[in-house]
Amino acid sequence: MLSELHPPSLGAGTRQPEADRRPHAVVIGSGFGGLAAAIRLGARGYRVTVLESLDQPGGRARVFRQDGFTFDAGPTIVTAPHLFEELWALCGRRMEDDVRLTALDPFYRLIFADGSSLDCCGDETKMRARIAAFAPGDSAGYEAFMRDAEAIYGVGFEQLADVPFGTLVDMLKALPAMARLRADRSVYGLAARHVRDERLRTALSFHPLFIGGNPFATTAIYALVIHLERKFGVHFAQGGTGALVAGLVKLLEGQGATLRYGAEVAEITVAHGAATGVRLADGQAIAADVVVSNADAAYTYGTLLKAQPRQRWSDAKLKRARYSMSVVVWYFGTRRRYDSVPHHSILFGPRYRGLVDDIFERKVLSQDFSLYLHRPTATDPTLAPEGCDAFYALVPVPNLQSGTDWATEVEPFRARIQQRLEATLLPGLGDSLVSSRLMTPPDFRDELLSVHGAAFGLEPRLLQSAWFRPHNRSEEVDRLYLVGAGTHPGAGLPGVLSSAAILDTVVPHATRLV
Structure with missing residues (x-):
């Protein structure tokens, strides 16, 4: 194993026991994608080290505490709770033993410039009545939009979200379904096709903004978000989103993982075309059999792999890319x-x-x-x-x-x-x-090392989605994998958790590396 040939220098008090001969996985970043990836790797037999440049876990989901107040720094809306529950199940635990989710009603209140408002919820009967009162004449169009959103969800989320688009063949297989769902149309274009009231068009199309997307340019595939909310609800973790982060850290500690804070990665080390570990900003080298980057994808390629020749994600390509x-x-x-x-x-x-x-x-x-x-x-x-x-x-x-x-x-x-x-x-x-x-x-x-300060990485346009997005298994370096908002399937908690689930498909089981 690479970790045996070049044992990592972890510093006093942090060296792994000599008897632990499991393959070593280094995860760069402790956002939700990185924490979920680390748990999945630990469950598949890896010895895991998570490196976080900040002084606490969570990345964008860190917590600010001041003046007696607790502020979640980033994500606040929890949908698809089953994606979190899977992580607890992998550790033989139940999520409800560590984190309590509360279903919200309404999901949110939309307030328009003319003073009108619309409370959105998952109860179909209530929503039909509210739409009829809010936009008379658009009830049938609203129902048609929601049917389209459900169909898109069935393909875009249930079938494609956790499928690695590692080859062009993967993309070609998905093209018929994407064409059938009119992926070339924008989310706003889909809404405008069905309803006339401009406020309702806004209400049905703003969701891409939750993931850094332009509603007028983001592919209609992202209309699945509105059905995702209806199907699973919108939830809040008691104690704040930081309680979810703390729960995931507890799972990792139970697996015996090492978490290091204030550990900024300066470079992903590479030999013979394969990742061999990382070098920290203080010069310390940590060897690994596999490296998973939860850092911003453009930062991963443009900074952490700056010294490596790159074909697809060259500096010129990163400069031309569109950012959220x-x-x-x-x-x-x-x-x-x-x-x-x-x-x-x-x-x-x-x-x-x-x-x-x-x-x-x-x-x-x-x-x-x-x-x-x-x-x-x-x-x-x-x-x-x-x-x-x-x-x-x-x-x-x-x-x-x-x-x-x-x-x-x-x-x-x-x-x-x-x-x-x-x-x-x-x-x-x-x-x-x-x-x-x-x-x-x-x-x-x-602080979050996002290129151009883009809060959600690369913009989720059609030609920067699926196969066109940075792949979960790096196209540039063997044994390097990407999770988080910048890779497939994209931003948002369901997206980054799904990117970690893809590792089960593309990262070899630890027993194959022994």
């Missing part, structure tokens, strides 16, 4: 509660397509914006001091290719978010603030 939007997230706490505000709210601005074009095409920071407001204390009051509320407001913005000077723009932008919230959902917000924190596109670049 970024986001500004304002985390804040109030000394009062806003009990009329649901767990999830989405406030749409006066423009939809124009704003999306500003973000993805023109790459300019607009004065107007749409935002997602997360109020976790609606479901779990323990995330704030008694009588207080915790929030985060997430606003899609262009990535750093816009050239925006965030050092000067961030506070005026935050002030506009506060003004908008005060005028709509949170009256008296300014007088109630007791805690505040911001995350901006440069933070995604500098």
Whole structure:
């Protein structure tokens, strides 16, 4: 084994027992994709080391704690809980013993610029009635859209999400189904085909923004998200999304894995065309039989493999690639509660397509914006001091290719978010603030190592999806594998968990390497 020929130097107190002769897997990054990959590798006989550059696990799903408030830094919406339950089952445990999920109703409240609103839920009877009242005349079109979304889900998620698109043959096999589902059409185009009310078109097509996609350019395959929500519901982990991260770390510790924080990987080492381990920023070398990167895919190829000749993901290709939007997230706490505000709210601005074009095409920071407001204390009051509320407001913005000077723009932008919230959902917000924190596109670049500060990696367009996306088994280097938002099937918790499940197909069982 490579790990026997070049034993890793893990430092005092962290060296694995000499008797442990299992093949060694190194996982770069402890986001949900990396944690899930590590658990699956451990269950398949590998000795696993997870390397995280931050001081805590979770990656984008890390946790901020300040002033008595607990803020989930990233993902807040949990769909497809069975993908998490599979990980607990692999360890002979039950998820409910460590993490409690609460189903939300409504999933979220959509609030439009004209003041109208729509509460979305999984109850089909309720939704039919709400659509009939919200957009009279579009009921039949809504039902047709949902039938299409269900059919797309049956192929796009159930059949293709955990299939590795490692060869062009894989793509060719999927083409008939993708053509039948009109994958060339955008999510918005699918909605516009069925309904006339522009607000309803927005309500049925905004979901790609959850995964960094342009609703007017993202393939209609991603309409499966709305059926995924209906089928499995929208859930919240009591204690916050960080409770899921802590639960996965507990599983890894139970498997005997090693987790190292403050361990920034500078390079994936390669010999004779195969990954042999990693070199840390402090110069330390760690040997491995397989390497799994949960880092941003463009960062993996452009930085961690910078010294290696690359054919498909060359520097020129990475420069030409299209990257997702970024986001500004304002985390804040109030000394009062806003009990009329649901767990999830989405406030749409006066423009939809124009704003999306500003973000993805023109790459300019607009004065107007749409935002997602997360109020976790609606479901779990323990995330704030008694009588207080915790929030985060997430606003899609262009990535750093816009050239925006965030050092000067961030506070005026935050002030506009506060003004908008005060005028709509949170009256008296300014007088109630007791805690505040911001995350901006440069933070995604500098702390999460995302190229161009893109919050979701490569943009999920048709020609950057499936076979066209960086493969789960690297095309450039043997024994290197990719998981997370930047590889197939894409961003979002179901996507990154599915990318880890693909490893069961493409990574050899540990017994084959002994």
